[in-house]
Amino acid sequence: MNEAVVQVDGLSKLFGGKPAVDNLSFTVQRGEILGLVGPDGAGKTTTLRILAGVLPADSGTVLVAGQDVIHEPEAVKSRISYMPQHFGLYEDLTVDENIRFYADLFEVSAKVREQRSGELLDACAMTPFRRRLAGQLSGGMKRKLGLVCALIHTPEVLLLDEPTTGVDPVSRRELWSILYTLVFQGVTVLISTAYFDEAERCHRLLLLHQGYGLFCGTPAELKGRLPGTVLSIASSEPRRLRAALTGADGLLSAMAMGDALHVVVDNPERRVPELRERLRAAGLALGEIAAMGATVEDVFVYMVSGHAPERGN
Amino acid sequence: MNLRRTVAIGRKEFIQVRRDPRSFMIAVLLPLIQILLLGYGARLDAEHIPVYVYDQEGSQNSQALLKRFQASRYFDVVKVVNNYPALARAIDADQCKLGVVIPWDFSERLSDAHHTEVQALVDGTDDNSAQLAIGYAQAVVSAYSSDIQLKWFATQGVSQQAVQPLSVDYRTWFNEELDSKNFIIPGTVAMVMALMGALLSSLTIAREWERGTMEQLIATPATATEIMVGKLVPYLIIGLGDAGLCTAFAVGWFGVPFRGSFGTMLFVTGLFLIVILGIGYMISVATKSQLGASQYALLVTLLPTSMLSGFAFPIDQMPAPIRAITYIVYSRYYVSALKAIFLAGSGIRDLAPEIVAMVVYAGVIGFFATRAFRKSLQ
Numbered sequence: 001m002n003e004a005v006v007q008v009d010g011l012s013k014l015f016g017g018k019p020a021v022d023n024l025s026f027t028v029q030r031g032e033i034l035g036l037v038g039p040d041g042a043g044k045t046t047t048l049r050i051l052a053g054v055l056p057a058d059s060g061t062v063l064v065a066g067q068d069v070i071h072e073p074e075a076v077k078s079r080i081s082y083m084p085q086h087f088g089l090y091e092d093l094t095v096d097e098n099i100r101f102y103a104d105l106f107e108v109s110a111k112v113r114e115q116r117s118g119e120l121l122d123a124c125a126m127t128p129f130r131r132r133l134a135g136q137l138s139g140g141m142k143r144k145l146g147l148v149c150a151l152i153h154t155p156e157v158l159l160l161d162e163p164t165t166g167v168d169p170v171s172r173r174e175l176w177s178i179l180y181t182l183v184f185q186g187v188t189v190l191i192s193t194a195y196f197d198e199a200e201r202c203h204r205l206l207l208l209h210q211g212y213g214l215f216c217g218t219p220a221e222l223k224g225r226l227p228g229t230v231l232s233i234a235s236s237e238p239r240r241l242r243a244a245l246t247g248a249d250g251l252l253s254a255m256a257m258g259d260a261l262h263v264v265v266d267n268p269e270r271r272v273p274e275l276r277e278r279l280r281a282a283g284l285a286l287g288e289i290a291a292m293g294a295t296v297e298d299v300f301v302y303m304v305s306g307h308a309p310e311r312g313n
Numbered sequence: 314m315n316l317r318r319t320v321a322i323g324r325k326e327f328i329q330v331r332r333d334p335r336s337f338m339i340a341v342l343l344p345l346i347q348i349l350l351l352g353y354g355a356r357l358d359a360e361h362i363p364v365y366v367y368d369q370e371g372s373q374n375s376q377a378l379l380k381r382f383q384a385s386r387y388f389d390v391v392k393v394v395n396n397y398p399a400l401a402r403a404i405d406a407d408q409c410k411l412g413v414v415i416p417w418d419f420s421e422r423l424s425d426a427h428h429t430e431v432q433a434l435v436d437g438t439d440d441n442s443a444q445l446a447i448g449y450a451q452a453v454v455s456a457y458s459s460d461i462q463l464k465w466f467a468t469q470g471v472s473q474q475a476v477q478p479l480s481v482d483y484r485t486w487f488n489e490e491l492d493s494k495n496f497i498i499p500g501t502v503a504m505v506m507a508l509m510g511a512l513l514s515s516l517t518i519a520r521e522w523e524r525g526t527m528e529q530l531i532a533t534p535a536t537a538t539e540i541m542v543g544k545l546v547p548y549l550i551i552g553l554g555d556a557g558l559c560t561a562f563a564v565g566w567f568g569v570p571f572r573g574s575f576g577t578m579l580f581v582t583g584l585f586l587i588v589i590l591g592i593g594y595m596i597s598v599a600t601k602s603q604l605g606a607s608q609y610a611l612l613v614t615l616l617p618t619s620m621l622s623g624f625a626f627p628i629d630q631m632p633a634p635i636r637a638i639t640y641i642v643y644s645r646y647y648v649s650a651l652k653a654i655f656l657a658g659s660g661i662r663d664l665a666p667e668i669v670a671m672v673v674y675a676g677v678i679g680f681f682a683t684r685a686f687r688k689s690l691q
Contacts, residue, residue, distance in 0.1 A: 052532050055690045074688070078534040088529030092332045093325065104321030105533040146529075 003030045004063075005157055005188040006051065011060035013046050013211075020046040022211035024060070028157075028190060028204075031183050035202030036192040037296065042208035044192035045085055048161045051190065052082035065156040078106060081155035085162045085192075087142045089149060091135030095126065098134055098149055106153035113152060120148040123181075124174045140171035147175060151182070158182065160191040164198060176201055196297035207300055214303045223294040226302055228252050228266045230294045233275070234287030235261055244282040248275065253302040260287075264294075264302050314542065318535045322543025326517065330547065339512045344505040344555040345562070351501040352494065352567045362446050363391045363409040367400050369417040378431070378457050382413065387449040400434060410436045411446045423461065498569045499655035500624035500648045502559045503585065507618040507644060508611070510552050510586050514593030515610035517544045518686065519603040531688040538683050545590045549583065552590075556582040563655070572658030578651070581664065584671040585647040589614050591678035598685045618644035646670040 006028035013021040021043045028034045036044040049055035051064055053073030062069040067076040089098045096117075103113040121127045124144040129137065134145060143163055150158065158179075164172045179189055191202065199205050200219050207214040207222070215222055228250075235241045238256035245254055245263065250271045252264040265271040268291055279286055330336040364382060368375050383390045391409055394400055400412040412434035416422075422429040433450050437443045521527040530540070560578065563569040593610045600606040618624060621635070622644035628636055639645045646667040653659035653667075661668065 049528075049690060054528060054531050054688070074534070074536070077532060080532075082529070082532040084525075084528040084532070086525050086528075088526050090325065090329065090526055091524070092329050097325070097328060101321055101325050102533065105318050105535050107315070107317060107534075 004028065005030045005032075005065060006034075006190065007061075007063040008047075008051070009061045011047070011050065011062060012058050013043075013050060013055070014058050015046075019211045021050070021057075024208075024211070024213050026206050026213060026216045028188055030188055031186050032204060033179060033183055033189045033191060033202045035199045035205045036190065036208060037194075037196065037199045037205050037300070038208035039194060041210070043211040044194075044208055045161055046211075047208070048082070048159045048190065048192055049084075051157075052080065052159050053077055054082070078153075079155065080157040080159060081150040081153070082159040083146045083150045083161060083163060085165070087146060089134050089142070089146060092133060094131050094133055095121075095137070095145055096130045098145060099152055102149040103152045108153045116152055117148060120151055120178070123178055124148065124171065140167040143167050144171055144175065147178065151178070154185075155187060158187055158189045160189065162192050162194060164193060164195065172198075196295060196300065199296045205296065207303065209300075209304050214300070219296060222296060222299050226252075226264060226294045226299050228264045229268045230292050230298050231263050231265060231268060231272070231275075231289055232257075232292050233261045233263065233289050234259065235285070237284075241279065241284060244279060244284055245275065248278055250274070253298075253305045255298065255301040262292075262298055262301075264298060314536065314538055319539045319543040319546075322535060322540055323546045326544050327547040329520075330513070330551070336513060336516065339509055340551045340555070343512075344509055344559055347505050347508060348498070348501050348559045348562050351504060352498050352563070360387055361389045362387055362411055362442070362449070364388045364411045364413060365400055365403045365409040366390055366393045367395065367397065367412065367414045368393060370415055370419045372420045374420040374423060375415040378415065378454070379413070381453050381457050382450075385449065385453055387446075388453070404434060404436050407436070410442060411450060413450070494567055495569050495656060496652070497625055498563045498567055499651040500622070502556055502563070502582070502651055503618055503622060503624060503644055503648045504615070505555060505559050506552055506582060506585055506647075507589055507614040509555055510548060510589035511593045511610035511614035512607050513548045513551070514545060514590040515597045515600075515606035516603050517548075517594060518597035519601055519606045522601040523603055528690060531690070537686045537688055540688075541594060541683060541686060545594060548590055549586050552586040553579055553582060569655060571655050573654030574660065577659075577661055577664070578654050580661070581647060581650045581654070581668065581671065584668065584675050585644070587675040588643050588671065588678050591675070591682040594682050595678075595685045614644075617642045618648070621645065622648040624648050643671065643674045646674075 004027040006026075008027070009025045011021055011024045012019060024043070024047065026034070036047060038044055046055065050057045051062060051069060053064075053069050053076050056073070057070055060070070064076050065079040067079065069076050090101070093101065099117045100113065103117075108116070118127075121130065124147070126141060126144055126148070129141065134142065137145060143166075147160075147163065150160075163175060167175065179191070183189060193199060202219070204216065204218050205222055206216045215225065233241060236259060238259070238261040241261045242254045242256055245251055245261075248271075250266045252266060254261060254263045256262075263275070265275075272289055275289070276286060330340055366379055366382075368379065379390060382388045388411070392403070394403070397414075400414070403409050404412055414432035414434065416430065416432070419429055419431075431454055433447065435443045435446055518527075521530055535543075556579065557575075560571060560575070564571045592613060593606075596609045596613070597606045600609060620626065621628075621639045621642040623639070624644070628639050628645065631639065650659070650664045650667040650671075653664060657663075
């Protein structure tokens, strides 16, 4: 059942003359998790805000759950749920009071509210804190409460802006398991993240860079875009390594990652000896060189280092 | 407008006021402090005005006159001096507000010419007190002089009935004791409403922006009107409660008469609150900062209510241009209605002009307030 629930076409938004979102187009099918991936300032938050109807766009068309968000932002609001990046609940209200507030705003009956809040709070291990003031919750619990409030009604589309930033791994797992349950029920999810490892959990990815879309497709398709192999060179000083390798033949991109340098090369059989030779000549200690599976981050770095189709200006 | 969503916003706002110590103080403590301070402090009567006396003659007649000053509740004869410089120094040093000088030929001229003068030196730095002091002093002196006249006629064998001097007998309606507290305190209810209403309502929208809860709120289906009504109705209820509290204090503590109906008082208070809350709300929408909003709100509500509403300074004594301005000061209609309800027992029909003015104001402010807030981050 291919049914586009979100259709964005030519979306642009300027802030102070500079594009925050630049001619962005993508679609999301029902029951899909689309990850908006990119570093800070890539336009993830702006895109989600426009889709949620809280920020007007400058141009383009946006259809969410069948509603024209650009011209009638209010019509979409009862059919979606939006959780902003920063905790947006009332710290001087208790967990239950916050839930009740959002349930009432979305006209959820008391019976459904009780049932759903019970399930959701259980799923994220928050049942013991129902009477606690939201301001006294930990960062991770605030996020989870935000999600509970966002899901107290059944949205067709769920928009989550960096819901896992600053959240402990256990809470993060709980959050993702809730998302998979929702998707199973036919909810469409758009989730932004600055964590590339998390992007692998999404069905499809939209890679954003400086407001424009670099790529939109499944993580596997994304990795297929890499015309080479990722090599990991262990080193205590990956930045010096990278400097030494700049300009090497067949080197597509290089990225320092902790105590290793990730490089993408066109042909590992041929290039590994060449790289060894080059590093030896530069007098750099050589660690182990291992081929590894490409990560989303590797592809992103490859694309932003000049290999992606640039914008047409 | 969806009632359920509006009630939800109202309930949330109510809980927040209850849990926020600052808002709670504004809602409950501030009105009490205000009515006590204004009730005790803002009295315009002058009583026990300190008086220095320079009695140049020192006769039986002059002493009789001074006794009358002493006997009056408006004056306290603090000291008798024997030269002008001492009197002048006392006024300069603020030891007395009034100096009475009785000339050396007081008795002589009284018996010969039947006309004599007494000099009064007044500290004019406080114009209001000075005028009151002169007025009271004139009253004391003229009472004394009419007694003298009667006595003189009696010695001439004229019967007292025949020469009973014509006297004007004032009867002040509605505030029989001409007690300024009766005049001031009903107006303080307006001051309380203006201060409390403006402060609380100016915080509502700004608080959502400052605490970062606005983005989530505008992503819900709640309409701008529901948000406004839901946010302001709790303050309307709190305001009406405060008005009841202030009335109870005015009557029970300060002994101000309350001759009208409580319902009429609540009705006009509700109209006034709609105007005040609407103004505070619009300022809150425009400034997005709690501190800035509360300061602007005080400027446009409390200032005109204290200066131009007739609360303490009678409008008909203002210069014509200022008097013209008071017609656009919405609090003037409320203060005038409050005084009429408290002191004259006026009902809705008597207050028709005031009520019409306030309904017009409430309508205009309400119209703009519902359009002030846009559900957008931009």
